[in-house]
Amino acid sequence: MSIREIHQQLVRKERSATEITQAMLERIQVLEPKLHSFLCVTAEHALQQAQKVDAKIASGEEIGLLAGIPLGIKDVICTKGITTTCGSRILENFVPLYDATVSEKLLEAGAIVLGKTNCDEFAMGSSTENSAYQVTLNPWDLERVAGGSSGGSAAAVATAECTVALGTDTGGSIRQPASICGVVGLKPTYGLISRYGLVAYGSSLDQIGPIARTVEDAAILLGGIAGYDSRDATSLKVDIPDYTKSFLPELRGKTIGLIQESFGEGIDSDVEQTINQAIQQLEELGAEVREISCPHFRYGIPVYYLIATSEASSNLARYDGVKYGFRAEDSKDLQSMYIRTRSAGFGTEVKLRIMLGTYALSAGYYDAYYLKAQKVRTLIKQDFERAFEQVDVLVCPTSPCTAFKVGEKAIDPLSMYLADIMTITINLAGVPAVSVLCGFDNKGLPIGLQIIGNVLQEEVILQVAYAYEQSTTWHQTTPSVI
Numbered sequence: 001m002s003i004r005e006i007h008q009q010l011v012r013k014e015r016s017a018t019e020i021t022q023a024m025l026e027r028i029q030v031l032e033p034k035l036h037s038f039l040c041v042t043a044e045h046a047l048q049q050a051q052k053v054d055a056k057i058a059s060g061e062e063i064g065l066l067a068g069i070p071l072g073i074k075d076v077i078c079t080k081g082i083t084t085t086c087g088s089r090i091l092e093n094f095v096p097l098y099d100a101t102v103s104e105k106l107l108e109a110g111a112i113v114l115g116k117t118n119c120d121e122f123a124m125g126s127s128t129e130n131s132a133y134q135v136t137l138n139p140w141d142l143e144r145v146a147g148g149s150s151g152g153s154a155a156a157v158a159t160a161e162c163t164v165a166l167g168t169d170t171g172g173s174i175r176q177p178a179s180i181c182g183v184v185g186l187k188p189t190y191g192l193i194s195r196y197g198l199v200a201y202g203s204s205l206d207q208i209g210p211i212a213r214t215v216e217d218a219a220i221l222l223g224g225i226a227g228y229d230s231r232d233a234t235s236l237k238v239d240i241p242d243y244t245k246s247f248l249p250e251l252r253g254k255t256i257g258l259i260q261e262s263f264g265e266g267i268d269s270d271v272e273q274t275i276n277q278a279i280q281q282l283e284e285l286g287a288e289v290r291e292i293s294c295p296h297f298r299y300g301i302p303v304y305y306l307i308a309t310s311e312a313s314s315n316l317a318r319y320d321g322v323k324y325g326f327r328a329e330d331s332k333d334l335q336s337m338y339i340r341t342r343s344a345g346f347g348t349e350v351k352l353r354i355m356l357g358t359y360a361l362s363a364g365y366y367d368a369y370y371l372k373a374q375k376v377r378t379l380i381k382q383d384f385e386r387a388f389e390q391v392d393v394l395v396c397p398t399s400p401c402t403a404f405k406v407g408e409k410a411i412d413p414l415s416m417y418l419a420d421i422m423t424i425t426i427n428l429a430g431v432p433a434v435s436v437l438c439g440f441d442n443k444g445l446p447i448g449l450q451i452i453g454n455v456l457q458e459e460v461i462l463q464v465a466y467a468y469e470q471s472t473t474w475h476q477t478t479p480s481v482i
């Protein structure tokens with residue numbers, strides 16, 4: 001059921017929030033042995049929250065759209081009293097003393113938190129294979145990955161283990177798993193969603209955002225978490241519209257730019273073909289489509305892997321075994337305690353990135369790597385600024401390939417990094433983008449169309465995504481595993 005369908009059932013008293021929550025918890029129990037999308041399920045907490053919503057309804061109080069909606073929260077987002085591991089051994093037993101702003105907002109709105117979803121360690125990865133605990137599998141083919149780093153959220157939503165979920169996106173971690181699990185994922189404008197209580201990876205890139213089965217559900221969840229927060233210094237002071245208000249069944253008057261550089265070498269031919277069909281569909285809906293060049297698009301990967309790792313090396317310095325989290329026992333002195341704690345607590349990919357970032361920031365290399373990367377980041381941003389002088393939105397594939405097999409890219413970091421080639425520049429530019437299901441490859445694996453907008457143009461990208469979705473039946477297809 002969609003958010004609106006659940007809402008109607010609740011207000012008409014056809015089903016209670018408790019009944020819905022119980023049904024979802026049972027579903028999780030059945031599906032989890034196959035999928036591994038949740039790191040923890042918070043049944044008791046969820047049922048308590050559901051009772052509160054039921055009591056409200058019984059007393060005749062009006063409830064908002066998110067009240068009674070069962071959802072999952074990616075395990076890098078703090079939840080008071082509920083473990084928040086970031087998919088890492090170093091935070092295995094970490095129970096936050098406070099809620100992230102987004103968690104607080106959702107709980108206040110009466111949403112039901114079913115549990116914390118699996119992710120790559122500290123959100124570093126594109127497959128959830130870097131989780132220290134489990135690999136989330138793709139609901140369309142259990143031999144394949146669900147994408148990452150928000151793979152748990154995407155797989156859980158795709159199989160209706162929860163109605164919607166929160167993911168985070170530093171270089172593509174909402175959109176890429178959404179794309180390869182066949183659902184909708186939106187990375188908001190940098191600053192639209194508070195990062196307070198989000199465990200930092202690359203602070204100048206990180207954003208929290210919705211994963212949902214329909215564009216409307218994504219829009220509703222986005223509205224529920226967006227807004228200014230004084231506890232995040234980069235939070236934007238803007239009014240939050242009703243993101244579903246501007247939905248229309250057609251696209252007359254809209255101009256759409258096709259990013260030239262996103263096609264050609266390195267793209268699966270099935271992906272390219274399917275995206276071309278989706279573009280035709282956008283034209284049939286009345287949009288005017290033209291090619292746009294983003295000349296610095298190809299520098300996205302090197303720039304990102306300097307900036308994100310530099311920020312990560314600094315952000316992850318706090319896991320030293322002193323303040324919180326894991327501490328190696330029996331160290332002979334402070335220095336060896338640090339070394340042993342971090343050696344045992346972090347996984348290989350996280351260590352690789354800390355080393356890369358430390359190197360890029362070190363004296364003598366700073367100008368050549370970090371500073372240079374920041375300059376190219378500005379050029380990438382300017383590409384987008386110029387593009388949005390000419391068109392309303394840009395489109396390209398979300399991922400160059402469909403879901404890959406577990407283990408297929410795990411041994412080769414570079415091939416894994418290339419999974420984000422389509423999404424990464426968007427984070428560097430700080431603009432919003434949404435991925436929507438637009439077809440399947442010859443193996444029956446989902447393909448996502450990415451729709452990118454100018455700063456704070458979430459309404460516009462959602463409008464295009466909605467018109468496209470409603471003119472197709474893709475979103476009604478369900479994965480074979482369920």
Ligand code: GLN
Pocket residue numbers: 123124125126148149168169170171172173174201308420
């Ligand atoms: N896959 C990219 C990385 O490993 C992006 C991750 C993300 O968006 N959190 O850094």
